[in-house]
Structures are given as C-alpha cells and as structure tokens.
Amino acid sequence: MEKKVLIVFGTRPEAIKMAPVVKELKNIDSLNTAVCVTAQHREMLDQVLDFFKITPDYDLDLMKPNQTLNELSSRIFSKIDVVLNNFKPNLVLVHGDTTTSTIVALASFNRQIKVAHVEAGLRTYNKSAPFPEEINRQITGRITDYHFAPTKNAANNLINNENVNPKKVYITGNTVIDALFWGIKNINDKRLEISKLESKTDKTKKLILVTGHRRENFGKKFESFCNALLTISKRNDIQIIYPVHLNPRVQSPVTKILKNIENVLLIKPLDYEVFIWLMNKSYLIITDSGGIQEEAPSLKKPVLVTREVTERQEAVESNLVKLVGTNKKLIINETIKLLDSKEEYNKMISADNPYGDGKASKRIKNIINSL
Structure with a gap:
C-alpha cells in the first residue's frame, strides 16, 4: 500500500x-x-x-x-x-x-x-x-x-x-544549514537585485547587516534598538544595511529614527538568495532572528542578538552569538568591541557551528x- x-x-x-x-x-x-x-x-x-x-x-x-x-x-x-x-x-x-x-x-x-x-x-x-x-x-x-x-x-x-x-x-x-550550503552554491551573482545592491555597498567600510521584527520588542524597546544604530552610524568606518520588515510597527520607528542617515541604507526585505549573498558580504550582524543565529556561524560572522533570551542556547555557549537585548548602551559597546578588536572578533568566529x-x-x- x-x-x-x-x-x-x-x-x-x-x-x-x-x-x-x-x-x-x-x-x-x-x-x-x-x-x-x-x-x-x-x-x-x-x-x-x-x-x-x-x-x-x-x-x-x-x-x-x-x-x-x-x-x-x-x-x-x-x-x-x-x-x-x-x-x-x-x-x-x-x-x-x-x-x-x-x-x-x-x-x-x-x-x-x-x-x-x-x-x-x-x-x-x-x-x-x-x-x-x-x-x-x-x-x-x-x-x-x-x-x-x-x-x-x-x-x-x-x-x-x-x-x-x-x-x-x-x-x-x-536543515537551515543544508539550505544555506545549497543556497550559497546556487547564488546567481549576475542577478539584477544583487548587482544593484552591490553598487550601493561601500567596499571601503565594514558592513553591518541588521534585521529586526520580533513582536516582544515592539514599542520603546524597538526605539532603543534604533537609537543604538543611530549612534553606531556616526562612525565613518562602517556602513549599516537594514532590510526593513514590512510590519508597520517596525517600519514606523526605523523610518523615523534612521531615515536619511548617510551611511545607513534602509531597503525593502530581500529574497533568500540576495539575503544570504549580503550575509556573506557582511562584517558582523545585529539581529533578533532565530535562523540567522544558526546560519551566520557557518559563514564565520559574529552575531549580536537583540533579544533577552534565546531558544538557541548552543550558539551563546560557543560564544558564536551574544545576547544584547534592546539595551542601547550594550548594543553600542558590543558592536564597537567587534569593530575595534580583532581579538574579540576572532573569539566569536572560531568555534564550529553547533547546528x-x-x-x-x-x-x-x-x-x-x-x-
């Protein structure tokens, strides 16, 4: 049968x-x-x-x-x-x-x-x-x-x-690692969306990729997170690229606080192929995404997680990701540490991916x- x-x-x-x-x-x-x-x-x-x-x-x-x-x-x-x-x-x-x-x-x-x-x-x-x-x-x-x-x-x-x-x-x-390996192998670098995005990236600067969408962060917490990014953006050696989630409760604070900042590029959400291309090009990632906590270690990218707790504790224990919540000061300090100290950076990319x-x-x- x-x-x-x-x-x-x-x-x-x-x-x-x-x-x-x-x-x-x-x-x-x-x-x-x-x-x-x-x-x-x-x-x-x-x-x-x-x-x-x-x-x-x-x-x-x-x-x-x-x-x-x-x-x-x-x-x-x-x-x-x-x-x-x-x-x-x-x-x-x-x-x-x-x-x-x-x-x-x-x-x-x-x-x-x-x-x-x-x-x-x-x-x-x-x-x-x-x-x-x-x-x-x-x-x-x-x-x-x-x-x-x-x-x-x-x-x-x-x-x-x-x-x-x-x-x-x-x-x-x-299985996210299976998908990532297949995806990286099958990226079409000549895709129009990738070419357009590449033309907007500043090759002389360290690229910080940002995402954020969790419901528990909406409101004051999300504003604190955006204000941390605003402070970080004042450095002239970085570029922030932020594909902004479509939810109005994300769009509103992000646009209000980060629009028209010279080295902050706010873009529409990216499809998976373009996103993993961008993730691979980034220097570090600030995110509240669960999937990125699993994917980034395979690409040797350090991750600062804007959540108070994570169900993906293995990456925290391996020092591949750090929980920073939406605390403005903590986000700024940990980001600067990774930008300025090669030793701190290498500590966060040395372990094997536990996922x-x-x-x-x-x-x-x-x-x-x-x-």
Missing part, C-alpha cells in the same frame, strides 16, 4: 528550512510526498519556493493584511482539514514554531494522523519570549509523534524536561524511510 507524506509550511523561514527536506523526500520512489503551503507569508514565501524550485501541490493562500493570530488560526484549521481529507496522508511534517505548524499539527491529531516535527525541542520556557513562538513549539511538541531535534540540548529538553519517549526523538542537525553539517535533511529522509 502506498505511503503518503504531507509537508506543510507557511512562512519564509519554514520554507527555507523545509526545502532540503522536500527535495530529499521527493527522491523516495516508495513515498507519495505532497507539499502544502498556507501562505501565512505570501510574497516572501513565493521567493523561497522559486529559488529552491518547489511547486506546492496545495496552496491555501491565507495571507490577509492585518489579520490577528486567532483569525489566521481559524482559517488554517478549516482549509487544512480539506487537504487532509482529500490527500489522506500517513504522516504530516511541520516545522518549528509558527501558527501554521501548531494548527496543522492539531488538525492532523484530530484526524489521528501521525505528526513529525522538524526543528523540535527548542525552548526558552518563557511563554512571552519569543511570543507566540515559544507556546507554539510547546503545543506542537505535545502533539508530535516523531521529534527531529537539531541538537542534543533540544533533545534533552524533550526527554528530560517533558517526558517524551527517547525512542521518538532523533538528533538530526538543523549542523549540512546533512540534516538526509538523516530525516532516512528516518522517515525506516518508519
């Missing part, structure tokens, strides 16, 4: 991290593997699908401006149920900590379909940070039948703290094939 696997994701980060898994599972002749996207992010998701040459079998097209998490959740529930009923998978794969992953896992459980969770076991045990991702992960973890943990720490969270059966937990590495070797998706394929 034919076995069916349904891979579901909805956001750009999920798409990046699931793309290598899709490619591996599609190569198993004995499996009927289908891809469903909720399009929780629309435009940003489509760019990733295009780069990795993935065509979804089902597209729920759920993106709506300004929809609440509850509205999104209810729409995912109703639409995914139709897909589950039509395709009748034996196994559903979800990823990480998004609303898509949690609601799809719960909908699958309600139909008594087995669930596998890629990037399982990351925890802060602080339900407000990251919000709503921490609780999304914990709920998905309670539903999951097969846990693909990226690291030993993540596996220990599940086994030791949450009483998950060790036989159901597999340490695979993180993987680029073979996580192959391990996941082999586990699923053996189930």
Whole structure:
C-alpha cells in the first residue's frame, strides 16, 4: 500500500528550512510526498519556493493584511482539514514554531494522523519570549509523534524536561544549514537585485547587516534598538544595511529614527538568495532572528542578538552569538568591541557551528524511510 507524506509550511523561514527536506523526500520512489503551503507569508514565501524550485501541490493562500493570530488560526484549521481529507496522508511534517505548524499539527491529531516535527525541542520556557513562538513549539511538541531535534540540548529538553519517549526523538542537525550550503552554491551573482545592491555597498567600510521584527520588542524597546544604530552610524568606518520588515510597527520607528542617515541604507526585505549573498558580504550582524543565529556561524560572522533570551542556547555557549537585548548602551559597546578588536572578533568566529553539517535533511529522509 502506498505511503503518503504531507509537508506543510507557511512562512519564509519554514520554507527555507523545509526545502532540503522536500527535495530529499521527493527522491523516495516508495513515498507519495505532497507539499502544502498556507501562505501565512505570501510574497516572501513565493521567493523561497522559486529559488529552491518547489511547486506546492496545495496552496491555501491565507495571507490577509492585518489579520490577528486567532483569525489566521481559524482559517488554517478549516482549509487544512480539506487537504487532509482529500490527500489522506500517513504522516504530516511541520516545522518549528509558527501558527501554521501548531494548527496543522492539531488538525492532523484530530484526524489521528501521525505528526513529525522538524526543528523540535527548542525552548526558552518563557511563554512571552519569543511570543507566540515559544507556546507554539510547546503545543506542537505535545502533539508530535516523531521529534527531529537539531541538537542534543533540544533533545534533552524533550526527554528530560517533558517526558517524551527517547525512542521518538532523533538528533538530526538543523536543515537551515543544508539550505544555506545549497543556497550559497546556487547564488546567481549576475542577478539584477544583487548587482544593484552591490553598487550601493561601500567596499571601503565594514558592513553591518541588521534585521529586526520580533513582536516582544515592539514599542520603546524597538526605539532603543534604533537609537543604538543611530549612534553606531556616526562612525565613518562602517556602513549599516537594514532590510526593513514590512510590519508597520517596525517600519514606523526605523523610518523615523534612521531615515536619511548617510551611511545607513534602509531597503525593502530581500529574497533568500540576495539575503544570504549580503550575509556573506557582511562584517558582523545585529539581529533578533532565530535562523540567522544558526546560519551566520557557518559563514564565520559574529552575531549580536537583540533579544533577552534565546531558544538557541548552543550558539551563546560557543560564544558564536551574544545576547544584547534592546539595551542601547550594550548594543553600542558590543558592536564597537567587534569593530575595534580583532581579538574579540576572532573569539566569536572560531568555534564550529553547533547546528549542523549540512546533512540534516538526509538523516530525516532516512528516518522517515525506516518508519
């Protein structure tokens, strides 16, 4: 009897991290593997699908401006149920900590379909940070039948703290490294977007790449973060490039504080191919992104994380990233330290990446094939 696997994701980060898994599972002749996207992010998701040459079998097209998490959740529930009923998978794969992953896992459980969770076991045990991702992960973890943990720490969270059966937990590495290695190899340097961006970068200066989008930082914290960047921008040996998230609560303070600063380049969000090109060109990175904390160590770039806590503690322990929160003084001091001290800089790029070797998706394929 034919076995069916349904891979579901909805956001750009999920798409990046699931793309290598899709490619591996599609190569198993004995499996009927289908891809469903909720399009929780629309435009940003489509760019990733295009780069990795993935065509979804089902597209729920759920993106709506300004929809609440509850509205999104209810729409995912109703639409995914139709897909589950039509395709009748034996196994559903979800990823990480998004609303898509949690609601799809719960909908699958309600139909008594087995669930596998890629990037399982990351925890802060602080339900407000990251919000709503921490609780999304914990709920998905309670539903999951097969846990693909990226690291030993993540596996220990599940086994030791949450009483998950060790036989159901597999340490695979993180698929984001698989995606990064594939992406770097397949970058088209001649792309118009890359050529345009390259023409705007100042080769005589150290490039600081900045991103920021976390809900828990909105308001005063985000203004403090932007004011730190404003102070750093007064140095004449650096250039800040900031692809600004589309959320109005990000756009407003960034534009107000950093617009028209000579060596601060505010640009639209970049697609994955252009972004990893830029990440590779940067000298250091200031971000609140989880994925960048995992990717940057493979490119030997130090990362200052504008969060109070991180569920990616391995990079902190290896001194590959530093938590600086949104404390203006701390962001400025740690940035200046990396700019002025080669010794401090080298300390942050010397360790191996704890998140993987680029073979996580192959391990996941082999586990699923053996189930």
